Amino acid sequence: MGLTLPIVLIVYFGLILGIAIWSAFQTKTETDFIVAGRTIGPLVGGAVLAATQISAGTVVGTVGRHYLTGISWWYIWFGLWAGWLVSAFFVAPKLRRFGALTVPDYVGARFGSEKARVLAAVLIIISYTIYLVAQFQASGEIALAIFGIEPIVAMLILLSSTAIYTLLGGVRSSSYIEFLQTLIMVTGLVVAVPVLLEKAGGFSQSVTFLRSLDVRLIGWYYGPKELAAFGIAFGLSIAAAPYEMTRFYSMRDERTVRQAIMICIGFQVVIGLSVMALGMLTRVLFPNLASEDQASSIMAFEVLPPFVGALLLVAMISAIMSTVNSILLVTGASVAHDLYGRFIRPKSSQAHLVFVNRLSIVILAIIPLYFALQKLSDVQSIVVEQTKFIASFFFVPVVIGLNWRHGTAAGAIASMIGGFFACLIWELTGQHGFAQHGIDAVEVGVATSLVLFVVVSRFTKRVPAENLAVFFKKTNGEGATEER
């Protein structure tokens, strides 16, 4: 790749630094830092949502999964897009109308409970810290495969560069940087497909080879039950993903949020198809890689033309950085805004809260490094597991809570705790028999969460009408409300 990669990297990081510095001058209040002054439009918003969700799990893990198992993994995207549609119609507009700063803000206000707010903040911090492990691990894999440098060095470089732009400009800088990152990702992935296809000898030749290698590669490596479970996990979690929901708050209005979600789905259709093609075509070119997680970096380094390869490597780095950045913003805000600003020093100034937010980001970024170095599992598996937990404790309080007025604070707390532990217990016990009974931990988690939410809400104190007004436009007194 010669000088091409260093030049592309220098230009890329130069652009990022420029945007971050410009954003730093625009960021003066906590609202500027956490929601970019609510100025983000549909195109940038759509790109941000896509970039946030497209992570190391996609550019490293999903490419690797297609490399190893072929086409069937692609079907889980339908679950994800269904989740986006649920979000577009039942979640995002109401959250944007509410116009808070963080997701625990919503939980606290909707259910009129500070306990529910704290619980949401703590669960978000725990689950997203696990998610960061996967992102750091992926950066280590890429660095080892491409540059031959130690994973810890790569993780520290990634962490420091992401932290700089997150700390400088908050959501404003990250939004414009993620727009740039989505452009790079889409361009790199889309251009890479015809190159690989041409190298592999064309579509027919590739399919014939893969079918002969293992017929499941172009058929059903995973059964419909497994795919449904994974798809449901992704769909449920994206419908109520705190790191995406926070981005809704930064957009101009409800209409912008809906448009942004549709644009995001458009980007993801292109990315999903490209990632599938790249994984499978890399299998044609290199049938026996030592680790499927190396498929994307080896393809970029050894198959593509230098500039396209460099672009794809930057796209991988971008995907990781954008997700790390979004997670840090969410977890940092949970600590500073929802815990510190509410309970430890409620009378803090705006400047002090922004400082605590920045400090939290630094601390929360360092913790997952240790676990990433242990390499507990492959990247995609960590992403899938974290996704299941998010869905299990958050889908019901968010999606059902926004659309069923009878949900109470006690119901929300029971649902979050019950969903989390049901998912955990099933993972540790019943999940081993998945092939026989076909019931995944996410289904158990969400079902438990839903039952607890409904049952406990029926027998506990209703939420005051003033808390519900913003979510259910018209109220008729006593907390009972109607959608207009």
Place this chain on the structure above:
Amino acid sequence: MSGMIIAVVSVLQLTGADVVISVAGDTATVAAAYQMRDTVDSVRVVLIRIPDQSLRVIAPSFVRPVVRRGLYEFTVASTARNTLSLRYRVSGDLRRIPVAIPSLPTMPGAGVVSIVVEGLPDSVALDDAFPRLIWQEAGRAAATLDNLPSFVRVTATSTVFSASNFTTVAALLLLVGSGLWWLRRRVLTRSRNDP
């Protein structure tokens, strides 16, 4: 999670592979030697099957590949010191010359696979070669890789309209064009919103 845990083929690994391809007219002879970390009785080997091309195993002489639609497949016993040696001849369309792939992953680490192509005409272009080959001397090009490719590809002649150049230009245009389009859109929106 039973469905999520996927073994990577085998715990056995290739610690080295030397592949020499000699091209003469419309025939290529491939000599491949593989080193393995542990002792193994036999190894399954596959080669991609390319249309308009025929393949014959020369050594070991008793090997008769099973021919499938997309690949050739056979099992070879390993020789002493955990090595595996193969020779085969390919004739017909030589734009892609198959490389025998033992069903073992290569050991992670730089440069355990060496590929040499001999007898290449001077007119051959290496810009779009797969894997990336570098001229060593007249008619001889080589590549050092971490993993075994399923074939070696060289294109007939050098041209500015190569796939490599075309995709590079396409990527640049896409990036710059979409960036400019967005900037123009942003400026227009701002001027429309200005009082």
